[in-house]
Amino acid sequence: MNHAITLAAVAALLCGCQATPTSIVSGPKTARPLTSEQLQAVPNNGAIYQAAAFRPVFEDRRARHVGDVLTLVITERTSANKAATAAGNKSGSVSATLPGKLSSTFGSPLTAATTNTYADGDNQTASNAFTGTMGITVVEVLGNGNLIVAGEKQIGMNKGTEYIRFSGMINPDSIATGNSVQSTAVADARVEYRTANHIDSAELSSMASRFFQSLLPF
DSSP: OHHHHHHHHHHHHHHHHHHSOSSSSSSSOOOOOOHHHHHHHHHOOOSSSOTTOOSSSSSSOHHHHHHHHOEEEEEEEEEEEEEEEEEEEEEEEEEEOOOOOHHHOOOSSSSEEEEEEEEEEEEEEEEEEEEEEEEEEEEEEEEESOOEEEEEEEEETTEEEEEEEEEEEEEEGGBBBBTEOOOOEEEEEEEEEEEESSHHHHHHHHHHHHHHHSOOOO
C-alpha cells in the first residue's frame, strides 16, 4: 500500500512538472501599482515634488514606478569558439652487457626500447540567437533609481504551451522612445524560452518509465 501511494505521488509530481516547465527566473513576474490609498499613506514632506507619484510633464511617458509596463526588445546573440591541440612524444632505451657464459647464451649486449606518441585535438563551436518583443513590469524601484523588471508571456498553440520569461535590472536612462528597452542594456538579465508540448511529454515519459523500471523486480 505504501509503495502504491509513493508511486502515485511521484506520478502526480511528474505531471505537475510537465504542465509548467522549471524556470531560471525567480521572484514575481508582475506587480500592481500603488493604489490611491497607498499613495496617500506615503509620508508627505510638504513639498510640491513627491517622488512616489512624480511624472515629468515635458517628457514621453516612461516606466518609473512599481506596476508600470514597458516593452522589452529581445536581441540576444552569442557565439563562442574553442580550439585546442596537444601532442607528446616520449622514447627510451636500455642496453646491458652480460658477463661470461650468459653472454654467449643470450648474446651481448641486451637492448630494449620503448616509444610513446600522443596526439589530441578539440574544436568546439556554440552559437544562439533569440529575438522578439514582450511587455514587462516594474516590480521594484531601487534607492539609486534603477528598476527591477520582470515579465512572462505564454503562448498556447497546437496543444502545447510556450513560456517566455524575463527578469533583470535596468537604468531608466536606457529606456528609449516608445517606452522600450533593449535586452542588451539590462543588467543581471535572465531570458528563457521553455515549452510544454508533446516532445517534452515524450521525454518526460521516457524518464518516468526508466524510473519505474528501476523499482520493479526483474
